[in-house]
Amino acid sequence: MKIILTGATGMIGLEVLAQCIKSPSVTQIIVLIRKPLPESTSTSPKIRVIIHENFLSYPDSVLQQLSGAQACIWAQGVVKAKTCELQREINVTYPLTFIEAIRPYLRPELLSQQRKFNFIYISGLACERNMDRKLWVLSQARKIKGEMENHLIAQTGANTDTFAGYITRPGSVIPPNSKLMDVLGVLTSPIYPVMKVEELAVAMIDISLNGLLERSEDVKLEDYLTIMHDELQRRGREILKSGL
Ligand SMILES: NC(=O)c1ccc[n+]([C@@H]2O[C@H](COP(=O)([O-])OP(=O)(O)OC[C@H]3O[C@@H](n4cnc5c(N)ncnc54)[C@H](OP(=O)(O)O)[C@@H]3O)[C@@H](O)[C@H]2O)c1
Numbered sequence: 280m281k282i283i284l285t286g287a288t289g290m291i292g293l294e295v296l297a298q299c300i301k302s303p304s305v306t307q308i309i310v311l312i313r314k315p316l317p318e319s320t321s322t323s324p325k326i327r328v329i330i331h332e333n334f335l336s337y338p339d340s341v342l343q344q345l346s347g348a349q350a351c352i353w354a355q356g357v358v359k360a361k362t363c364e365l366q367r368e369i370n371v372t373y374p375l376t377f378i379e380a381i382r383p384y385l386r387p388e389l390l391s392q393q394r395k396f397n398f399i400y401i402s403g404l405a406c407e408r409n410m411d412r413k414l415w416v417l418s419q420a421r422k423i424k425g426e427m428e429n430h431l432i433a434q435t436g437a438n439t440d441t442f443a444g445y446i447t448r449p450g451s452v453i454p455p456n457s458k459l460m461d462v463l464g465v466l467t468s469p470i471y472p473v474m475k476v477e478e479l480a481v482a483m484i485d486i487s488l489n490g491l492l493e494r495s496e497d498v499k500l501e502d503y504l505t506i507m508h509d510e511l512q513r514r515g516r517e518i519l520k521s522g523l
Pocket residue numbers: 285286287288289290291292313314334354355356357358369401402403404449450451452453
């Protein structure tokens with residue numbers, strides 16, 4: 280499977296990249312980033328890097344290289360930015376621009392192969408989809424991610440034959456080999472749950488490959504597309520035990 284990855288220089292994206300390299304089911308990883316990967320990043324002939332400086336535009340030369348992709352893990356994003364406008368641009372406009380460019384571009388090949396393009400977005404545990412609701416804590420960040428969740432539900436609803444926009448909602452994600460965070464995680468998990476980055480990474484790769492096979496399609500679309508912290512962690516742990 281050919282998979283597109285953004286945010287590959289970040290904590291979560293780097294782990295997704297490492298797990299994609301390990302996975303025999305992933306044959307090619309197209310890394311879409313604004314600057315080269317750090318030199319310490321694992322190398323593999325499966326990786327193809329596209330330096331893409333403007334996430335508001337997708338020229339044909341870039342789209343052509345994405346042809347044949349079956350999924351995208353969107354690990355790009357920020358918890359906060361200098362301004363609310365910038366935070367929204369990065370967390371909503373960038374992924375939405377990507378979807379609006381790639382969905383029609385891939386549509387003929389998706390229809391002819393009778394498959395969907397799986398898009399996996401990293402939201403957050405307490406994100407809010409109701410823009411009118413008054414929130415007392417981290418209102419801006421939670422509503423910005425919630426707005427993108429609403430777009431993913433709408434995009435999926437309007438294109439059920441070719442597109443599935445999955446929303447992952449992890450709590451805190453612990454970097455690899457972080458002993459301090461292991462301890463902090465135990466202390467803070469009753470208030471805000473934590474999971475290891477490798478658990479999240481393999482769970483997202485599995486969803487890219489297989490969608491949500493075990494989930495009943497009778498539930499509301501927004502519930503069908505949303506994968507909460509506990510389910511991500513359980514799935515991640517099972518995969519790490521048995522292999523992707
Ligand atoms: N870490 C957690 O505990 C946690 C929990 C829940 C959800 N999340 C979400 O998961 C996502 C990734 O988190 P992370 O912890 O891996 O973050 P991170 O380590 O800060 O990485 C962020 C990634 O986004 C890219 N990025 C940021 N601003 C950009 C811009 N203006 N243009 C292009 N690329 C940009 C960065 O690229 P550069 O290297 O080029 O800056 C980097 O690859 C975020 O959306 C975050 O909200 C994280």
